[in-house]
Amino acid sequence: MPQMTMREAINHAMRLEMRRDPEVILIGEDVAGGRGCPVDDVEAAGGVMGVTAGLFNEFGEARVIDTPITESAIMGAAAGAALTGMRPIAELMFADFFGVCFDQLYNQAAKFRYMFGGQQGAAMVVRTMIGAGMGSGPQHSQAIYPIFAHIPGLKVVLPSCAYDAKGLLIQSIRDNDPVIFCEHKMLYGDKDEVPEESYQIPLGQARVVREGSDVTVVALGRMVKLAVEAAEALEEKGISTAVIDPRTISPLDVDTILDSVEETGRVVVVDEATPMCSMASEIASMIVSDGFSSLRAPVKKVTAPHTPVPASPVLEAEYAPTAARISAAIESVYAYR
Known part of the structure; x- marks a missing residue:
């Protein structure tokens, strides 16, 4: 079984799901990594931590969508896309920025299934970075996942290793409700044995x-x-x-x-x-x-x-x-x- 870092495992999970289901899209700030520059170009790193590297080159601008720096628009677009039947993965670069876009999550996406009598939910994943350890300061280092867990209708995931990150993310993308997927920045480089094939880890299973x-x-x-x-x-x-x-x-x-x-x-x-x-x-x-x-x-x-x-x-x-x-x-x- 190959070794993967958590960064690679998350990237692989998104790649497999985007290949499997054309309704899966990726949207966020710099997720395209330089809008299609060559992979070896420094601007094509795939976000500040390189997690989305290479996805633009495979899936193109229609499915890997770079946005302006406007978290409210990112989450609003993702919630709207989910209502039409798509399965967006929206990147909130740092969880600390949730205050800019929280209405779209807790007052809209989290309540769709309840408000529409179970007929329609918001099948969307919000990938976001959490945690201290890199000297990023008080506005980029918080662990604010308890706030997300407080909201009925939101599912909240905290992977601790590369194997779990891949299986939990695949499950999250296939889930029919909004999932906040919290990635600790200090774990991106940690390696684990991770299967090349697709697999799912059920949410709610310790x-x-x-x-x-x-x-x-x-x-x-x-x-x-x-x-x-x-x-x-x-x-x-x-x-x-x-x-x-x-x-x-x-x-x-x-x-x-x-x-x-x-x-x-x-x-x-x-x-x-x-x-x-x-x-x-x-x-x-x-x-x-x-x-x-x-x-x-x-x-x-x-x-x-x-x-x-x-x-x-x-x-x-x-x-x-x-x-x-x-x-x-x-x-x-x-x-x-």
């Missing part, structure tokens, strides 16, 4: 990344990698840690989380979002409400602080949860006997 009997860690997106690092380090201390990756937060696979909590009785939830009204808060609340009898210790949350993302690399390194902070949280709940 992945048990690591089995364990002492503590359950529920981690989101990039935090999965750090949680596994912490769990492996603590194995030397005799602490057996399970790691659960929800993969999607709306829908959320509650059963898989509760099954693990029932076995371990101790939980750490790791979320890069700020703590107020975060997914860490929601998951912790759900565990206390539905799995309280299984708990042997208080649920511990590991999140970013309630502050904007620092621009300073030194401060940014202290902002997001680290493997060391996750390890400390695991040890603290394990200490309850």
Whole structure:
């Protein structure tokens, strides 16, 4: 099985779906990568992270559509195209820019199926970048996916590896409702074994990344990698840690989380979002409400602080949860006997 980076896996998923279904189009700022310049041209990189490189050359300007810098127009056009039966992939370059176009998503696309009595939804995917770690400053580094999860009618996906990214994106493109597909910029270069052929991962199905009997860690997106690092380090201390990756937060696979909590009785939830009204808060609340009898210790949350993302690399390194902070949280709940 070939190795692919997450960047390559996402590109391959879009390429396969665009070949399979002529109604799949790609729309966004610089997605054409220089409006058809040669692939080796620096301007043909395929967006700021190179994720859409080469798609224009294969599918042309009718299906890979460069837009002006106007997020509201991008999302409005995608929602309208979806109503006509197309399956647009709209790129919101940074999730931080959602405020410019949120009405088209939460007040329009998310409500089409409800407003039209189930006759028509919005089969569209919004690909967007999230997360800190590249020194991009407070307006380009936020993890604001909990806001999307709050909206009924929107599905929200957070892949943590290349294999999941490809399977989840293919499923998202084929879904009949709007999906917000959140790609952590620090994971684009991470490699994984990824099949060349098409495959789908159902939305709402968590992945048990690591089995364990002492503590359950529920981690989101990039935090999965750090949680596994912490769990492996603590194995030397005799602490057996399970790691659960929800993969999607709306829908959320509650059963898989509760099954693990029932076995371990101790939980750490790791979320890069700020703590107020975060997914860490929601998951912790759900565990206390539905799995309280299984708990042997208080649920511990590991999140970013309630502050904007620092621009300073030194401060940014202290902002997001680290493997060391996750390890400390695991040890603290394990200490309850």
